[in-house]
Amino acid sequence: MPQLLVDQRDVKFILYEQLQVQKLCEHPRFSEYSQDMFDMVIEQARKLAENEFYPANRIGDREGVKFEDGEVKVPECYHKPYRLYCEGGWLSISDPIEVGGQGFPFIIGNAAIEFFSAANWSLMMYPGLTHGAARLLEKYGTPEQQELYMYKLFSGEWGGTMCLTEPNAGTDVGALTTKAIRRPDGNFNIVGQKIFISSGAHNLTENIVHMVLARIEGAPKGTKGISIFIVPRLRYAEDGSLVDNDVVCTNVEEKLGIHGSATCGLSFGDNDNCIGYLLGEENRGMRIMFDMMNEARHFVGMQGLALGSAAYLHALNYAKERLQGVHFTQLKNPEAPRVPIIEHPDVRRMLMFMKSTIEGIRALLYYAAYCMDRAAIAESEEERDKFQGYVDILIPVCKAYGSDMGFRVCEMAIQVYGGYGYCVDCPVEQHLRDCKIASIYEGTNGIQALDLVGRK
């Protein structure tokens, strides 16, 4: 297969020549790793992405998610790559060994994610959300909560979600109305409706652990009164068996793109039998969620990069093969041979724009990932503050620039393909559709601008 997903030379240039990530191995945290091991990870990610994720991309797009008799089914072709992804430990490639992870630097996991995301973004949504939920438990869960849920999430045995959005609480999360009612046993009954929940219901895993924002009765209005709860679809009964926890999928959205990703309406506690377990302290839900925001927003910037990268490389490959017209120096020569469209200056202009944009986004996102590693292993508070400061200011740019410009690259890829690009048999129209959502979820790009200028 020609290189159609990610430019490996550029990835290695950024990792080893620009950022010199091999020097991370000099730090005690990464002393057991080496550049050879980093290369091996990237090579294995490429193979799994090309051989298993990519073939399921278009089929999954056509087949979509099915919602029948209350059951949500992902495209059949997702099951095998998802299983291989989990078995290979990819879900926790950059998480500590103690939680079942492989302990690689975040930036190396990030490079692997670029390959998987370029091959099949819809499929990547499932482990992506699961990882976010696992990280919340790692940081804020009690030892018991970690034992019950975290390890199963880091391994991918169970799925995870983030449940913020409600019909009248989108950008304005503080307007949410989902209630948490105290129970005598110290836990809470959860009652409310969430919409647009990615991976909210599906048949990839036996159980799904929802991270739900809700307001405890009597808590202050707005974001200050929001708490976060662990709400499993199946909860543990006293005898340790798993029983239904009164979480129902009410609908699955029909969307412009990411057809293989289940975007669900969820109803909690229709029968007053949905138990939520408080994560962290009461009324700290937004703070806790924000803590995970950097990684989540970086991941969405990666969506723009990865889909733009795949669209660019497909267009480049096509431009080398498609014969049309004559070389511009031969316009008046009726005998002139047809040339590949890459010979035409306007097509070259488009390809150069796409290449430089993608390489720029990649440099930006990888640098932000590198700063996360440097902040995590900093040996002084000053050093930590410096790198964390870079992360904080770069994240809204990574998210908004990555998604906006990634989308423009996808649009230009269609232009390079001409009429074929507009037709469903051509891969780049899916890239464009799958990319659009990146500027909307995880805080719209307008909100990223407010974050950058107002908060940072």
Ligand SMILES: Cc1cc2nc3c(=O)[nH]c(=O)nc-3n(C[C@H](O)[C@H](O)[C@H](O)COP(=O)(O)OP(=O)(O)OC[C@H]3O[C@@H](n4cnc5c(N)ncnc54)[C@H](O)[C@@H]3O)c2cc1C
């Ligand atoms: C496919 C998909 C998957 C999703 N996955 C999840 C998920 O897993 N979990 C989850 O909780 N949610 C999820 N969402 C919801 C998503 O995060 C919201 O759609 C998004 O936050 C925007 O909210 P909204 O749709 O209500 O738009 P609105 O908040 O109504 O915004 C509409 C427009 O107004 C602008 N706007 C709103 N308020 C302001 C303001 N104060 N200042 C400036 N501009 C403003 C916005 O930028 C936007 O352009 C998903 C949505 C989709 C479509």
